[in-house]
Amino acid sequence: MNKFDLQNVPLSGINLIEASAGTGKTYAITGLFLRLILEKEMLVDQILAVTFTNAATSELKEKIRNILLQAKEAFLKGSSKDSFIDYMVKRAEEPAYCIQLIENALVDFDKASIFTIHGFCQRILQENAFETGSLFDTELLSDQLKLNREVADDFWRRNFYDCPIEFIGYSLKKLSGPEYFLKLLEKIKSPEIKIIPDLKKPSLKSLGVYRDCLKKLKDSWPISKKEIEGLLKDPSLKGNVYKTLTPDEQNPDYTKRERKIILMFRDMDRFTDPESIGFPLFKGFENFTASKLKDSVKKNHTPPDHKFFDICDELYEKASALETEMEKHLVFLKVEFFRFAKSELPKRKRDENIQFFDDLLITVKEALESKGGKELEKAIRKRYKAALVDEFQDTDPVQYEIFKRIFSPQGSILFMIGDPKQAIYSFRGADIFSYMRAAGNAEFKYTLTENWRSEARLITAINTIFSSINEPFIFDWIAFEKAQPVESDVTNKEKTSAPLILWYVSSENDKPIEKKEAESKIADAVAGEISRLLSSDYSCGSDSFSEGDIAVLV
Secondary structure: OEEOOOOOOOOOEEEEEEEOOOOOHHHHHHHHHHHHHHHOOOOHHHEEEEEOOHHHHHHHHHHHHHHHHHHHHHHHHOOOOOHHHHHHHHHOOOHHHHHHHHHHHHHOHHHOEEEEHHHHHHHHHHHOHHHHOOOOOOEEEOOOHHHHHHHHHHHHHHHHOOOOHHHHHHHHHHOEOHHHHHHHHHHHOOOOOOOOOOOOOOOOOOHHHHHHHHHHHHHHHHHHHHHHHHHHOOOOEOHHHHOOOOEOOOOOOOEHHHHHHHHHHHHHHHHOOOOOOOOOOOOOHHHHOHHHHHHOEOOOOOOOOOHHHHHHHHHHHHHHHHHHHHHHHHHHHHHHHHHHHHHHHHHHHHHHOEEEHHHHHHHHHHHHHOOOHHHHHHHHHHHOOEEEEOOHHHOOHHHHHHHHHHHOOOOOEEEEEEOHHHOOOHHHOOOHHHHHHHHHHOOEEEEEOEEOOOOHHHHHHHHHHHHOOOOOOOOOOOOOOOOEEOOOOEEEOOEEOOOOOOOOOOOHHHOOOOHHHHHHHHHHHHHHHHHHHHHOOEEEOOEEOOHHHOOOOO
16 A cells, blocks of 8 residues: 655545544645645535534534635745645746635635535435435435334334234343334444345244143142142252252241242242233243253252142243244344335335435435436536545445445546544444445555654554554454654653553542542543643643643543
8 A cells, every 4th residue: 555645646536545543634635625726726616525524524624724725825925834735836837826726716615515425415416306306395304213213113013912912021021112123223224234034924833832831830830839849848959059958148047948949939929820921931930840850959869759840841841942933933023124114214204205314325326326327427427526535434335335336437536535443433334344345446545654643652652562463453454554653752851751641530448439520530630730731841842832732532
């Protein structure tokens, strides 16, 4: 992978720039924007700049505007302290014309095409409503929770209300009711997800025989309790299962075995109550089975024998078979829910004429894949001559497909900037494998390695740790590029400060500290440290230390 050279990188083709934290990623984007204005004579609204969040979009707009202002000033003066801008000034053949291009860009800066991916797709739909089949009066909403909840509730009512009561009880134990399916919806944000295998609805054929056996158990328990109690007190039963016959520490009037039996009987009483569903089995039911008693008797002893234990054995086996069937039925219903939601959500959105932000992406993708997709691609490419995509490691399959279709053809200018090591948005559908595919399709690959944010010794330490590990980021295609320090270490009267210091928030008598108290102590400590740094003889290289050199991350 080649080192990225902002001054000379060709402004053509499909480019991937891998930029570790602190290596000047945003500055590279602003520099590319400036070069496109000056060298390709593009208008500000012809350069598409996409980043991930609204906050990042606002910040990027401000930084692009600032570099345009700095460049204008530099061209007027004939030089700049900024090495990149100074280079642009020195190599310009017509400085006056460059000033005019920059002034035009600043005048029209309100038209700059700097968006989130959702904002970009919304603009496409607005400008190409006919080509994309978008309704003009569709209401755009930000929160889909209400609609998702309606779909989850409807599915629960349709598929659970008429089910056997045993299955409902089992489902409520395994799931959290409709809330489970509401959470499941988060997993199908991407239309690329395929549900496998294609299941047929399983039957609960074991339910009838289970109910018959349960009836025998409920009939037998009241008349067998006294005998069962005596049998379970048998000294030959192992204490690790049924407890010992020694006095109980909590209640010396009972032995540990007697206390264990009381708890076992309480559970069986509840289970055999006429109002009880009788499924699933309660925890510890197995201790009533003949098989468990046989396995838990001491060597050379005969296990307690009773018809009730045999019935419990039989019910235990039938419960296992029924649970297997119910689990298959639950899996089937999960698959059915995916199908239900994927058909029902779009239908309800159409009926109510509403869209959500993620729908914007899907609508654009589907329009690009449709019969008229090629014409739409051409229209968008005519509108946007170049694209700069920030935080590309957080793209998802839908987003990647959109950029690939629009900017892959020959003659396009696309710069994708990201760092796969910082991929953090899988919960929102981001897919590191989309990044991998993009990397594979890129014509030119570059890396930013100069770290402008951290001290030299800290960077060296990080380099040492990660370069000594094979495949430190799991996937062999995510390489670790050693960062090169730019900034000097912080010093105080020639004494170099430690690059990393860990603070311990103490409490009186080493007792646990409450959150509010900890926050207050941390805030006081940070304020005190800032005051100390600014009032001492600290410097960073040849520059004195100032407030602007300090960042507080919360």
